Amino acid sequence: MQPKEILFKVLRHEKTDIVPWVPFAGVHAGKLKGYNAIEVLNDEDKLVASLLEVNRLYKPHGQPVLFDLQVEAECLGCELVWAENAPPSVKTHPLAESMEIPCDCTIPTPESGRFPMILNAMRRMKKEVGDTTALYGLICGPFTLASHLRGNDIFMDMYDDEDYVKGLLNYCTKVGKKVAEYYIDAGMDVIAIVDPLISQISSDHFTQFMSEPYTELFDFFRSKNVFSSFFVCGDATRNIEVMCKTKPDSISIDENVDLITAKAITDKYNIAIGGNIPLTTVMLHGTQQDNMKYVVDLLDSIENKQNLIIAPGCDMPYDVPVENSVGVAQAVLYTDDVREMLKNYKAVEEDIEVELPDYNALKKPLIEVFTLDSATCAACTYMMNVANIAKKKYGDAIDVVEYKFTTKENIARCKKMGVPNLPSMYINGELKFRSIIPSKEELEAAIEVAQREVSA
Amino acid sequence: MIPLYLITGFLGAGKTTFLKELITLFRNKRLALIINEFGKESIDGVFFKDKGAALSEISNGSIFCSCKLDQFEQVLKNIAQKKPDVIIIEASGLSNPQNVHRILGQPDFSTLDYKGSICLVDALNFHKVLYTALACKQQLSVADMIIINKTDLVTQESLNQTKALLGEIRPGIPAYTTSYGRIEKEWILYLKSGKDNNDKPLRQVADITLQKFLLDVTSVCSMELLREFISLIAKDTYRIKGFVNKGGQNWFVDCVGENIKITPYHGTADKLNRLVVLSGSGLPTRKSIISAIEKLNLSEDVLLK
Structure with missing residues (x-):
């Protein structure tokens, strides 16, 4: 049986002898061939060469062709900021100043933006490895796309102008359908909707705004005879059940969600679930043994392995050491051998000292935003944006600092603070917003309370 | 050729x-x-x-x-x-x-x-x-x-x-x-077409901020009021164009931003009494039109389509 057939069986909710693995190697693919993120996300030949290297080294059952949630936004006029070791982020939001619904005639065509390059790369990958490997086409989820177009105000619009948000989501759903159609025509086997911001809203808001567009999208993919997946990152625990009700074939989560708890829910709906190898602490900073151990422990902790996919929590960091991903692949493909090999392995914990601020002696409110990385994680970008907007308003009257979970020192700080999820926002050392992006008004209210406390 | x-x-x-x-x-x-x-x-x-x-x-x-x-x-x-x-x-x-x-x-x-x-x-x-x-x-x-x-x-x-x-x-x-x-x-x-300026095809990007509004102007509205109405909204538009009939005379309305031109027109006027308003880039055009209609009490005279 070809590796992709094992993955397809899981997506059809059938029993398999081994659990399939899907490395989300986006910009990381480039590292394998010495190309930076800008090259691998813009140059067809470099992208294809890098993806073939992923296929050769990591022996995946399935793999994405391009992991970049900004492709659609770029076609629709968002300016991007490019980085050499991460996907680009959105700098400008064309609808920030006007609450209008774009004309359907602006929906991207196969000629728009980077689509000519992406579609060619998909066709080439299909030809090269399509017989053995399931290929994923990733589209930007309607909510994340709507946020890219409208900016942070969308979180307030959800309270102030529900009809506008529904209209904008409807437009973004049409964009998603079209892009999925292009990807299906180019040979993609699985269409994944990637919507990191889903973790930042309540279940009620999900039901009110997202249930309909998502159900429509997954129904559409089914009608086109392809499999589907719903990728979310951040602490989406509260939304797993409502996500299941939109009927995807699978859901993918990151380390912020407990896989065992989430699987109990997805099993109820007979939906496959994948994830959630920690991207930074394990894949980026861990050893090869740490990676293998994480996978073996994960597999051992899950009794019912039907409907299970092993994958990183989200797009792998650029600099993940190759041996770590190889280790994950080994642990998935040869679990018993690797378990035996790791019998006596004990992870070495690095002891990094960090000093926390003296929160009782603050002279002005201190906003600390703990993120995966605001330059690469959309949920983190929008949480950081709202803090930066507050900083612009209050100026020297408040302090704002971001701690990115990309350095060992910040990881140690997160541990010491007891940060439960990323992104989270603390004010004066107290957890105020955990995986919920506050509106401008909500944050200002919290800052004003903090100002009174500091001066009291 | x-x-x-x-x-x-x-x-x-x-x-x-x-x-x-x-x-x-x-x-x-x-x-x-x-x-x-x-x-x-x-x-x-x-x-x-x-x-x-x-x-x-x-x-x-x-x-x-x-x-x-x-x-x-x-x-x-x-x-x-x-x-x-x-x-x-x-x-x-x-x-x-x-x-x-x-x-x-x-x-x-x-x-x-x-x-x-x-x-x-x-x-x-x-x-x-x-x-x-x-x-x-x-x-x-x-x-x-x-x-x-x-x-x-x-x-x-x-x-x-x-x-x-x-x-x-x-x-x-x-x-x-x-x-x-x-x-x-x-x-x-001496005009000579260059080939594509870049080695690679230019990336096509849509401008999703572009908006078009149609305003139907009834015969009740006077020219003075219409002029005042246009001067209130013009700054929030790229372009206002169309023909209106006022006082038995056809007029050509042709505004570029705040540069307002309303001139007598003697040719064949198509779609009389309809103004096309074009805007984009976050201009608060809809808001501006609604507020001008309210301010000048033109709800029966100017209809936003």
Whole structure:
């Protein structure tokens, strides 16, 4: 049986002898061939060469062709900021100043933006490895796309102008359908909707705004005879059940969600679930043994392995050491051998000292935003944006600092603070917003309370 | 081979006036015009109906946009079969012509000789629209000649700044200055279409901020009130155009931003008493229209479609 057939069986909710693995190697693919993120996300030949290297080294059952949630936004006029070791982020939001619904005639065509390059790369990958490997086409989820177009105000619009948000989501759903159609025509086997911001809203808001567009999208993919997946990152625990009700074939989560708890829910709906190898602490900073151990422990902790996919929590960091991903692949493909090999392995914990601020002696409110990385994680970008907007308003009257979970020192700080999820926002050392992006008004209210406390 | 000229330019740059001048250079030639309007209501086309040119109009979207491309290609094919002496295309002010080379390079159009794109620039508003309207940059990016129009409305210093800015954006492209769309024959003689400016195809990006509103003006509303209404909303628009009948007289309303022009009109007025309003880039046009209607108590006189 070809590796992709094992993955397809899981997506059809059938029993398999081994659990399939899907490395989300986006910009990381480039590292394998010495190309930076800008090259691998813009140059067809470099992208294809890098993806073939992923296929050769990591022996995946399935793999994405391009992991970049900004492709659609770029076609629709968002300016991007490019980085050499991460996907680009959105700098400008064309609808920030006007609450209008774009004309359907602006929906991207196969000629728009980077689509000519992406579609060619998909066709080439299909030809090269399509017989053995399931290929994923990733589209930007309607909510994340709507946020890219409208900016942070969308979180307030959800309270102030529900009809506008529904209209904008409807437009973004049409964009998603079209892009999925292009990807299906180019040979993609699985269409994944990637919507990191889903973790930042309540279940009620999900039901009110997202249930309909998502159900429509997954129904559409089914009608086109392809499999589907719903990728979310951040602490989406509260939304797993409502996500299941939109009927995807699978859901993918990151380390912020407990896989065992989430699987109990997805099993109820007979939906496959994948994830959630920690991207930074394990894949980026861990050893090869740490990676293998994480996978073996994960597999051992899950009794019912039907409907299970092993994958990183989200797009792998650029600099993940190759041996770590190889280790994950080994642990998935040869679990018993690797378990035996790791019998006596004990992870070495690095002891990094960090000093926390003296929160009782603050002279002005201190906003600390703990993120995966605001330059690469959309949920983190929008949480950081709202803090930066507050900083612009209050100026020297408040302090704002971001701690990115990309350095060992910040990881140690997160541990010491007891940060439960990323992104989270603390004010004066107290957890105020955990995986919920506050509106401008909500944050200002919290800052004003903090100002009174500091001066009291 | 049939020579083909493309005229581009952002809303209000003076393309129609320029086209009127341009066709005089082709006297005694069989001329085919394609006029493209972003708004549904065609206004510019009315002017050319009596000029003897074969006129095709494509409205309600840009000819370069996927939603109108089929229609544009069909119209162009039909024209090419009739073998006119010259074809001139006036693109909508909001169009993104970056795919022009790809379209005209198709085998169906092998009898056409693409002479190039002439981009009109409004000397008065250029600085403003360059930074707010994506279409302005897109049109310049494929221009083979730039004509800075309406120079009578600006100082020499401002004109120099515009020239310098254009020189930075498109170095090496011939740029001429003029007023009232006037053109010298020599300019056209030396026009030469460059191939695609980049080794790689330009990335097509849509401007999702573009908006179009239609205003129906009833006969009850007086000219004074209408003028006041327009002056309240003009700053929040790119363009207001249309014909109205007031006091038994037809008027042509033609505004570019705050530059309001309402002049008597004696030709055939199409879609009388309907104004097309175009805007984008976050201009609060809808809000502005609603608030002007309320302020002047015009809810029965001006209807927003």
